[in-house]
Amino acid sequence: MSSNLTLTKTVLTLVALYGVFKLGSFLWTKDALNLARKPSPQISYRRWTKRELSKHTGVDNGPILIAVKGKVYDVSLGRGFYGPGCAYNVFAGRDASRLLATQSFDEGMTEAELDAPIDDLQGLTDEDLESLDAYIGLFTVKYQCVGDLIE
DSSP states (O other), X not given: OHHHHHHHHHHHHHHHHHHHHHHHHHHHHHHHHHHHHSOOSSOOSEEEOHHHHTTOBOGGGOOBEEEETTEEEEOGGGHHHHSTTSTTGGGTTEEOHHHHHHTOOOSOOOHHHXXXXXXXXXXXXXXXXXXXXXXXXXXXXXXXXXXXXOO
């Protein structure tokens, strides 16, 4: 009888923890969606060149922009990930499409990259493109799209 009571308590505890987790997940996602839909107070929707984009890496607490597959996103809400000194800052202020698709990190943007045409993403595998689409989904939900990347 005692083991049945212990099992029941364990199951009820797990169910309660799962409910708290689901509620927390819902509230976090809801807030992320609401924040992503709010217009950026600093940046209007427009067309961006690579050079213009390169000025927005979060230095001096400024905006952080990342281009992915032709769209430019204001990822400033993710400053803890993309800001100066953070793990994913290498993606800030640039077209990060190929890097995200291949899950690669490099030494940062170069002058040659700024002067090169926009990457047509040729040579990426189907798996790379799936990975890139997943990132696009994430960026679309979490961050404000502030424009298009142009030559």
